[in-house]
Amino acid sequence: MGLSISRIAPGVITACLAIGSASAQTHTLYSNDFENGLGTAWTGNTSVASDYRRYFTQFNGRYTNDRIDLNLTTAANPGAGKHNLYTLSFDLYIIDSWDGNSQTHGPDRFKVSIGNDVLLCETFSNQDNNQSFRRPDMGPFHMGYTSTWKDSVYRNITLQFTAEDSARIAIRFAGENLQSKSDESWGLDNVKVRYEAVPAPGAAALLGMGGLLAARRRRS
Numbered sequence: 449m450g451l452s453i454s455r456i457a458p459g460v461i462t463a464c465l466a467i468g469s470a471s472a473q474t475h476t477l478y479s480n481d482f483e484n485g486l487g488t489a490w491t492g493n494t495s496v497a498s499d500y501r502r503y504f505t506q507f508n509g510r511y512t513n514d515r516i517d518l519n520l521t522t523a524a525n526p527g528a529g530k531h532n533l534y535t536l537s538f539d540l541y542i543i544d545s546w547d548g549n550s551q552t553h554g555p556d557r558f559k560v561s562i563g564n565d566v567l568l569c570e571t572f573s574n575q576d577n578n579q580s581f582r583r584p585d586m587g588p589f590h591m592g593y594t595s596t597w598k599d600s601v602y603r604n605i606t607l608q609f610t611a612e613d614s615a616r617i618a619i620r621f622a623g624e625n626l627q628s629k630s631d632e633s634w635g636l637d638n639v640k641v642r643y644e645a646v647p648a649p650g651a652a653a654l655l656g657m658g659g660l661l662a663a664r665r666r667r668s
């Protein structure tokens with residue numbers, strides 16, 4: 449799609465790095481609950497869904513094998529000896545007959561990436577426990593859309609990354625190996641990107657030129 453993070457600086461992501469330590473100040477770069485629409489930051493074949501409000505608020509969806517991008521400009525230089533650590537969080541709606549690790553009907557994957565750096569790549573199932581990601585916060589049970597298939601909600605999935613100062617980045621959300629929208633779909637809600645200035649990675653981390661050294665996820 450022509451989007452690149454070639455300007456992302458070398459950095460290291462530490463999965464267990466404490467967020468909001470005593471001296472750190474967290475800033476919000478982006479926040480959207482989609483109750484007033486998508487806004488202008490999203491590209492791709494995007495849409496808003498507002499069905500089945502008993503379980504879902506208005507959200508960014510629905511999608512199947514689509515790829516949608518959240519386009520942001522990162523924060524300015526936080527100062528000498530520091531860089532910004534970004535925390536992306538969102539709710540994920542996994543709707544209808546996702547098949548998880550099934551080799552017959554899947555594997556049904558949901559993926560988050562920035563350029564070639566994959567922040568999350570996991571399988572999800574509404575049929576059984578055969579999936580790589582943790583169990584949902586709600587479901588699986590039928591919440592809406594196709595009545596013969598169950599649905600599930602994952603709250604506050606949290607991923608961290610570093611990026612160059614004042615750079616344009618595109619955070620990509622994508623489904624893989626899914627069937628039609630009436631059979632398997634997904635949506636996003638309560639998407640937030642926050643950041644805080646933290647000490648710059650040490651010399652060892654800086655040896656890895658050419659992008660993020662690691663992109664680990666926190667399974668919140």
Ligand SMILES: [Ca+2]
Nearest residue numbers: 481505506637
């Ligand atoms: Ca919402």
Ligand SMILES: [Ca+2]
Nearest residue numbers: 592593594597
């Ligand atoms: Ca359903």
